[in-house]
Amino acid sequence: MASTAPQIAAQMPTEWRDFFALTKPRVMTLVIFTAICGVLAAPGTIHPIIGFTAILAIAMGAGGSAVLNMWWEADIDAGMKRTRSRPLPGGRMRREDARDFGIFLSGVSVVLMGLAVGWLAAALLLGAIIYYAVIYTMWLKPRTPQNIVIGGGAGAFPPLIGWVAVTGEITAMPILLFAIIFFWTPPHFWALALFVQSDYAKVGIPMLPVVAGEKATRRQIMAYTVLLAPIAIAPWWIGGTGWIYGSCAVVLSALFLILAVPVFTRMREETDTMQPEKALFKFSIVYLFVLFAALVADRVAAYQGWPA
């Protein structure tokens, strides 16, 4: 198989769908959602065309760095069941094409952001791409069990960049949005890692449950959930939002903590169905969507002149 696959890849033009698949379209939906929330929640106005271009540039930057991630990890992906049939390990594309496509997409996204929106947002976008493709993928992911924490940093950039695209300056609020996703990612991902059998160990990626064990993972889920609560409520404390966001943040944080406690205190048993872990994972997705939607609703209400 190893001898025929590159041959096919060299002979046939790659399907455009395989190029599209390299950009991780499913991850991009969350990137686009949080970026839109950053743009809509920021104080000030932005022309709809420029706002659309800012979202497009963020999506293209996320896509470009995802392509570079897949280019770099093609060998790792080939060793795992979940990722074995991706375009590169599946032998449907030449590696150099993936690398060039990733660099091109990333470069165009930064220039587009700079020319159409502003160079501070463009610089942040470039920083996010380098952070994900180089610092995370190439350097730290294979080296530390805290890789999910670091990877969460990459996912935290879109609302920050969206906000800065509107205001043109970095203030406390966009940094708090960054921090919310940063501290949300570890409990979200590790809850999943507890109940999904993965073969990361086989390919040498040090995921926390594999390296430090289940007990340490449960403790760290709790730690990050506790840290997340004050950060999620902080935008309201500092007066950056009104009561709509504030009340949502308090209720959501309380629910997140309530669901995290059983995950923290229990251990896996024989023939365990892992219900608390599954519940925490599912809720974590609802948590982020509702929190960011509340942020936008809060801004809309302020424009409508509702009492804060």
Next chain:
Amino acid sequence: MTPEEEREFIRRRKARNWVVAGTLVFFVVLFYAITIVRIGAQH
């Protein structure tokens, strides 16, 4: 290359060319719109 492979080759190349053409047209329209908005903002 067998005739089937050649047909597949041409199909893939054609599909890719359409995607590239569509992307280019999209960006031409987008850059036109951005230019109009940014010139408008200066007055």
